[in-house]
Amino acid sequence: MNILKRLLYKEDPALFLNKDAHLERTLRVRDFLALGVGTIVSTAIFTLPGVVAADYAGPSVSLSFLVAAIVAALVAFVYAEMASAMPVAGSAYTWISLLFGEFFGWIVGWALIAEYIIAVAFVASGFSANLRGLIAPLNIELPATLSNSLGNNGGVIDILAAVVVIITALLLSRGASETARVQNILVVLKILAIFLFLIVGLTVIDLHNYVPFIPEHSSTANSTFGGWQGIYAGSSMIFIAYIGFDSIAANSGEAIEPQKTMPRGILGSLLIAVALFIAVSLVLVGMFNYSEYKDNAEPVGWALRMSNHEVIAAVVQAISVVGMFTALIGMMLAGSRLLYSFGRDGVLPTWIGKLNNKHLPNHALWILTLVAVIVGSMLPFAFLAQLITAGALVAFMFVTIGMYALRPREGKDLPEPAFKLPLYPVMPIIIFVCVFSVFWGLSGQAKLYTMIWFIVGMVYYFIYIIVLDKRKIQ
Template sequence: MLEQLLRKKPIQAHAHTGLKKCLTAFDLALLGIGGAIGTGIFVLTGIAAATQSGPAVMVSFIIAAIAAGFAALSYAELAASIGGSGSAYGYSYVAFGEFAAWMMGWMLLLEYGVGAAAVANGWSGYFVNTMSNLGWQLPAHLTKAPVLGGVINLPAFAIIWGLTLLLMVGVKESARANNIMVIIKLSTIAIFLALSVGHISTDNWQPFMPFGWFETLDNGKNIGVLAGASLVFFAYFGFDAVSTAAEECQQPQRDLPIGLIASLTFCTVIYIIVSGTLTGVVPYTELNTASPVAYALTKLGYTWSSTLVATGVLAGLITVLLVLLYGLTRILFAMSRDGLISPIFSSVNPERQTPSKIILMCGTVVSIVAGFIPLGELAETVNIGTLASFIMVCFGVMRLRKTHPNLARPFKNPFNPLVPVGGILSCAALMSFLPAETWHRFIAWAVVGVIFYFAYSFRHSKLRA
């Protein structure tokens, strides 16, 4: 059965395209860093500190990193033994079958689609701040969602459409381009740290844990370090993009585990240092802004540096956004090609050699979400979908260990089954700390996915045919 699924699972259909095997472990690590360092560190750090964790947001990042670390080890084992560019979608197909693969693909749509909208919100905050520093003030009603008193978040809406058109024309990503963007982002962080470290005041770290570990307020909002961990987990969802590059690795069995673990470790260290510095130079109560790093530099008197940092962040977030949109369209393209959604979306423009219809559909939906829904709600919705996919990957490791003990595993988790069990328990715990409204949206999304599968996908699946 495993051999059949390995041959038939949708993700493996990419194998015949002859993708160039050019990526090294170093390239993969930078890919993970490029995908992870974005909205999580430049935007959500301030929001989590101001509303949920206080200066203890550093601890929130550590807790989230532990859960992500368990998942990374599980990803590494499946990536090395199964391969394929579909990440958790393909792994679930092999371990659990088509229905589980569909649900995982459905969750990945939530992760990548809503994630792209959340990144667009973060990009908008920095764009407005940069324009303000240059003397160009955008009308407030064009920079906020309706529930925040505006009409539309126009910058977020517009950047989605700009990148959608770019994807329709054709995108030629390369490891070199990604590496350059990572250098730009890390340079931005280095500038912030160099200018801020001398202004750290330990008084700003008192009280260190103003909201406690966890508490649910009368309005249903969760606060505390654990609630903050469930929010800043958004900062780690990008590292799983490494596993989608399996078919372009020179030595996937060796390079994928190295890339996954190295990128996660590096990002965790950066998150802790930046969050500690940010809360050390600015009181945490002032950080509830869409651009906390730029705000901190402006308050310290480095207006020119704030603009420079914001410009670097804008470039970095655009790269993250482009990768998310690209991944979203390709996941849907693969599902369409396998018959799980309409074959209309698997058609390719013969001139541009891009799936123009699915790109246009994704751009329409994501731009509407980005323009009309606030950032906080978007991040929490992405988190619950990502956590669910991580849990499925951990279960996949345990199932394949039992059903196919002799499967070649170039990378094997140490301390099995503690790693996948730890991933399941830690990710489930973080899910439990998310607000009830987030759970309601997640359950509704899952129910819609089940209905769609049995109404359409079950009857049109090419594997069943």
């Protein structure tokens, strides 16, 4: 097989199903709803509404959430059809490999692995910071060497971030069904905490804080605020909050009746998350003027304390810290299944794609854990945050274009899906333009880091298939 044929090589879909046949199908709709909500409604719901209101949109931050949600929902429609037609592990990576060939699948997978690894590291770091803040009033304080990443304020390792990643991995190593039980309970607790904030926050809303709802536009060389420009800029930042529905698709290989459960899980979890985000943002900017949330890392807790609800603030923050665990579960579950898919297909060492005697991809899980611990607890990585959104948006653009390759094969070598994207063939073009618009709204720095990341991925791929994998391209 020559190099060009290898780049464009498309595996028989039946072989993918056979490769994943040993994965246990134990996940139901309720499990995917909990997985999706737990991943999407993570740290962001307690931080982003205040940050985006202060920096971009003012009281109209809810419109930024709505704009981002519309784009995310359109992509979720595509994901629902893809997952229904191709219920295999690896989500967008596997789908694009089947539709366009191995090289394009690798590019998408490389984008997604950046999303998962960095997201795990960030959530773990956020968990550590919030837990330390929660126990500080008890005069329990870790030394700087064990509280910060290497080289940051005298830090050597963020030990709490490392420990929570390892605990999550130990839970996941027991199997998806046992993990789902824990996930379901924690998601219910998190939603109850959000409702508690909403109920208390409604009692102290000052309607003057909503006026003007869309502030007058102003801009500098590095930022824009107010007007529809601010709403648009805020939506690009907010989009990171919604990308967790990809974690559902990554676990298609473990779904019971995937043609039904996948669309319901993807669309249902996104709908619940959007409603919660918009409600929290409306209440938060109604409690205090949006400018009060400038550079505030915990706007929800701060707003409750400033309105003399210290006990409620402590309860909400305590549950939010525990709730971050659900995001770790979702991202690590999806990331390990993606790495398993790489090993399964031979674009990473094949032992990563091996299952243990319980039919679990724990080799991939522990590789992800090791990398996430290093990134999340020892290395300064704030500048890499932008790769999470950028990587996901690149994958979404590929998947949207993939609809034109998917539809002609449905009912032939691919199953007829239970859910179909409406208004085909016009809708994929509209969705692509929407996603590209969000991507274009990212900073120039984000685009530069994304380009560097993809160059590294392509260099690895070409070295692998040309130098290390010659027997496959003869």
